[in-house]
Amino acid sequence: xxFFPNVRNHCWSPQEDNFKVIExxxxxxxxxxxxGRLQLLQYLYLWKDLPTQExxxxxxxxxxxxxxxxxxxxYYKLPKNSTLQIYTEFDxxxxxxxxxVVEKKFFVKSGDFFxxxxxxxxxxxxxxxxxxxxxxxxxxRAEKGNAQADEELFFKLERGRGRQIKxxxxxGSIGGKLKNFPKVKNWLYKSIRKGFVNExxxxxxxxxxxxx
Numbered sequence: 001x002x003f004f005p006n007v008r009n010h011c012w013s014p015q016e017d018n019f020k021v022i023e024x025x026x027x028x029x030x031x032x033x034x035x036g037r038l039q040l041l042q043y044l045y046l047w048k049d050l051p052t053q054e055x056x057x058x059x060x061x062x063x064x065x066x067x068x069x070x071x072x073x074x075y076y077k078l079p080k081n082s083t084l085q086i087y088t089e090f091d092x093x094x095x096x097x098x099x100x101v102v103e104k105k106f107f108v109k110s111g112d113f114f115x116x117x118x119x120x121x122x123x124x125x126x127x128x129x130x131x132x133x134x135x136x137x138x139x140x141r142a143e144k145g146n147a148q149a150d151e152e153l154f155f156k157l158e159r160g161r162g163r164q165i166k167x168x169x170x171x172g173s174i175g176g177k178l179k180n181f182p183k184v185k186n187w188l189y190k191s192i193r194k195g196f197v198n199e200x201x202x203x204x205x206x207x208x209x210x211x212x
Contacts, residue, residue: 004032059089060127060135073189074138074182076147082119084137087112090129097124140179153208154183160201167192167202174209184208 001022003009009024022033062070064079086094088108096104099122108114116125119139127135172192178185188205191197197205 002034004034007031058129058134059087060092061087062127062135062137070137071186071190072135072137073186074140074179076140076182078119078121078139081117083115083117084119084125086114086116086127088114088127088129092134093128095126095128097126098122100124140182150181150183153181153204154187156204157184157187157197157201160198160204162199164196165199165202166196171205 001011001020003024007024007026009022011020011022062072063085064070065081065083065085070079070084086108088110090110092108092110094106094108094114094116095102096106096116098120103123106114106116119125121139121141124136124138126133171188175185175188178188184205191201
């Protein structure tokens with residue numbers, strides 16, 4: 001048995017039965033009690049008090065040199081001065097891949113502003129909290145003709161009006177096919193997270209899928 005994070009505990013085995021009794025001091029933080037040498041997924045979550053509110057995702061803020069927020073996704077234009085400024089709420093690791101090969105790794109302390117420069121086409125930049133990727137971006141060269149179509153469709157989807165319609169579950173598999181439509185792809189993933197879109201946007205995107 002092992003606690004994460006480690007806390008003071010005492011374990012003993014009563015003589016009359018084949019089991020262990022564990023006594024521990026719970027802190028204000030959630031803790032995990034892992035059990036077993038081979039079955040690593042045998043574990044319990046322990047709380048001193050049940051949480052009274054939903055805990056949001058850790059804060060990650062990425063901006064360009066014009067102080068504009070950069071959402072994760074695919075971009076066909078490099079940021080100003082080929083530089084991004086990153087702020088993270090917790091210690092994190094930043095990985096820069098070029099053509100699917102790791103080129104750079106950075107370990108950033110919480111609360112620090114960190115600049116990544118010399119960004120080029122073919123770069124993928126990931127921000128990881130532990131093993132969780134909380135933000136990523138790809139910079140790719142645009143194919144001629146697609147950039148304008150992507151821009152026009154994106155603005156049409158953003159300006160859609162009407163009643164809210166629930167997004168079909170089949171839309172989740174479409175994002176991987178929108179490599180040449182990064183803005184539309186970002187709109188799709190953002191909409192999937194919300195679960196609903198306006199009626200005009202729904203009909204526009206549905207027609208786009210049929211003709212894609």
